[in-house]
Amino acid sequence: MSLPPESDFFGRILFLLQSYGGSYLRGAWVTMVIALISTFIGCVIGFAAGILQTIPADRRRAPARFWLLRAVRLLLDVYVEVFRGTPMMVQAMFIFYGAASLFGINMDMWTAALLIVSVNTGAYMAETVRGGILSIDPGQTEGAKALGMTHFQTMTSVVLPQALRNILPQIGNNLIINIKDTCVLSVIGVVELFSAAKGVAGVYYTFFESFAITMVIYFVLTFACSRLLRLWEKRLDGPENYDLVLADGLVQGEGMYRYPKNPAQPNADLRARQLWDAQEGLRDGKSNGAQSERGRGE
Amino acid sequence: MSEPIIEVRHLSKRFGRNEVLRDLDFSVLPGEVISIIGASGSGKSTLLRCINLLEEPTGGSILFHGQEVTAPGTDPCALRARVGMVFQGFNLFNNMTVLENCVAGQRKVLRRSREEARANAMAHLEKVGMASYINAKPRQLSGGQKQRVAIARALAMDPEVLLFDEPTSALDPQMVGEVLEVMRQLAAEGLTMLVVTHEMAFARDVSSRVVYMADGVICEQGAPAQLFGAPQNPRTREFLSRFNSR
Numbered sequence: 001m002s003l004p005p006e007s008d009f010f011g012r013i014l015f016l017l018q019s020y021g022g023s024y025l026r027g028a029w030v031t032m033v034i035a036l037i038s039t040f041i042g043c044v045i046g047f048a049a050g051i052l053q054t055i056p057a058d059r060r061r062a063p064a065r066f067w068l069l070r071a072v073r074l075l076l077d078v079y080v081e082v083f084r085g086t087p088m089m090v091q092a093m094f095i096f097y098g099a100a101s102l103f104g105i106n107m108d109m110w111t112a113a114l115l116i117v118s119v120n121t122g123a124y125m126a127e128t129v130r131g132g133i134l135s136i137d138p139g140q141t142e143g144a145k146a147l148g149m150t151h152f153q154t155m156t157s158v159v160l161p162q163a164l165r166n167i168l169p170q171i172g173n174n175l176i177i178n179i180k181d182t183c184v185l186s187v188i189g190v191v192e193l194f195s196a197a198k199g200v201a202g203v204y205y206t207f208f209e210s211f212a213i214t215m216v217i218y219f220v221l222t223f224a225c226s227r228l229l230r231l232w233e234k235r236l237d238g239p240e241n242y243d244l245v246l247a248d249g250l251v252q253g254e255g256m257y258r259y260p261k262n263p264a265q266p267n268a269d270l271r272a273r274q275l276w277d278a279q280e281g282l283r284d285g286k287s288n289g290a291q292s293e294r295g296r297g298e
Numbered sequence: 299m300s301e302p303i304i305e306v307r308h309l310s311k312r313f314g315r316n317e318v319l320r321d322l323d324f325s326v327l328p329g330e331v332i333s334i335i336g337a338s339g340s341g342k343s344t345l346l347r348c349i350n351l352l353e354e355p356t357g358g359s360i361l362f363h364g365q366e367v368t369a370p371g372t373d374p375c376a377l378r379a380r381v382g383m384v385f386q387g388f389n390l391f392n393n394m395t396v397l398e399n400c401v402a403g404q405r406k407v408l409r410r411s412r413e414e415a416r417a418n419a420m421a422h423l424e425k426v427g428m429a430s431y432i433n434a435k436p437r438q439l440s441g442g443q444k445q446r447v448a449i450a451r452a453l454a455m456d457p458e459v460l461l462f463d464e465p466t467s468a469l470d471p472q473m474v475g476e477v478l479e480v481m482r483q484l485a486a487e488g489l490t491m492l493v494v495t496h497e498m499a500f501a502r503d504v505s506s507r508v509v510y511m512a513d514g515v516i517c518e519q520g521a522p523a524q525l526f527g528a529p530q531n532p533r534t535r536e537f538l539s540r541f542n543s544r
Contacts, residue, residue, distance in 0.1 A: 143391060
């Protein structure tokens with residue numbers, strides 16, 4: 001197989017796609033797998049760090065915990081500063097060759113790639129999550145604490161879901177950065193999209209054509225991801241409106257009941273409501289029962 | 299005489315150099331409805347927040363059913379699960395619907411089953427007139443509605459005492475009415491309540507005891523008729539004169 005003679009730019013691109021399309025696709029696949037998994041692991045690291053950073057410990061009430069947390073936070077700070085403060089390409093070399101020469105561990109391509117990108121993303125996410133937690137009104141934490149929730153429960157059911165919504169744009173940023181930055185892993189022999197494109201380009205010296213294809217693939221990947229994340233954000237926001245659940249069809253829009261409405265049967269409305277619920281399974285969704293009302297915005 | 303639910307002994311709290319509570323003694327008996335009144339900055343809210351340990355006292359002790367909860371090693375969560383709190387700023391969970399707000403604490407803290415938690419939440423939402431709004435998110439509700447949901451959320455935990463930290467201060471006059479109405483009902487049902495408030499009419503008409511605080515100490519306390527009718531302390535008299543002349 002050889003380059004068709006006297007072909008123009010598009011002709012050469014077509015030729016590359018026909019003969020090496022598989023290489024590009026495999027490269028793109030490796031890139032996406034590394035980027036998606038490492039962004040996910042990075043987020044988990046970030047959230048764990050965020051929870052650790054915000055655990056309250058009173059010096060007087062629980063001195064042991066206080067000092068333990070101090071130590072953990074110091075370690076976290078070191079981790080964040082080191083991995084944010086050095087290039088990922090250098091980290092890749094350092095970890096990959098360091099593991100081999102110090103501990104005799106020969107990491108395979110996947111382990112090395114996932115480890116390096118995850119740890120790197122985690123360092124950024126730790127700070128992002130911390131910022132996300134700080135952005136949530138302290139009243140939310142107090143509300144949860146006042147119910148008797150532990151710090152972990154407060155975080156997982158109240159604060160982090162809200163923080164996640166706020167930092168989703170930043171998670172998207174990280175994913176897109178990771179899709180692009182996996183190309184530095186070619187230095188440790190990971191055959192992702194960039195490395196695949198370089199290989200193809202070298203065969204016929206069609207650098208311009210090969211990297212034109214690569215540009216398009218990278219852009220399609222990142223653009224698709226950013227749109228999908230937007231959709232996810234919209235879904236997290238939930239519907240603008242809510243359905244008013246009426247126990248009694250005659251009191252439409254009635255919000256304020258005086259309690260007890262009927263002293264003889266204080267729970268009459270509750271019973272009606274339970275009956276309603278029992279029937280709900282038989283009807284399809286909210287066809288005739290729940291009245292829709294425009295939410296009262298503030 | 300029954301045993302006090304809460305006993306506060308020589309409580310003091312300072313923020314840096316600012317001493318907010320000074321050697322304060324105070325106790326709450328079952329079934330009492332206590333209104334705490336006083337000027338802003340007198341330490342009313344801080345006292346309330348110390349009682350469920352949202353603020354760590356800097357001195358003295360707090361006893362719940364005779365157990366010291368301020369001792370090192372005690373778990374504040376266990377106390378807070380039995381002492382409810384309603385905030386000035388509602389503090390409803392923004393990521394949850396009205397119903398989820400009332401269910402979350404029961405499920406996570408009291409480990410109740412889904413059905414039990416839901417039924418209990420519905421009963422209390424019914425009580426405060428918010429049962430039809432179970433699918434709404436807090437941001438879609440008015441202030442008065444939010445506060446009523448917050449009361450239902452606290453009640454759903456079946457607390458022994460309910461603390462109210464200026465529950466109507468962020469509301470317009472009409473909404474104040476609907477929230478006070480709910481609180482009146484609760485008082486009539488015999489719930490033990492501790493209410494920091496600027497609603498003097500509520501303090502006078504609903505509570506069984508009124509506490510007047512100034513500069514981090516309790517200046518005067520007594521039955522509403524006595525405190526409002528014939529205040530002994532000149533500071534109480536001065537504070538109430540503004541209210542009585544209205």
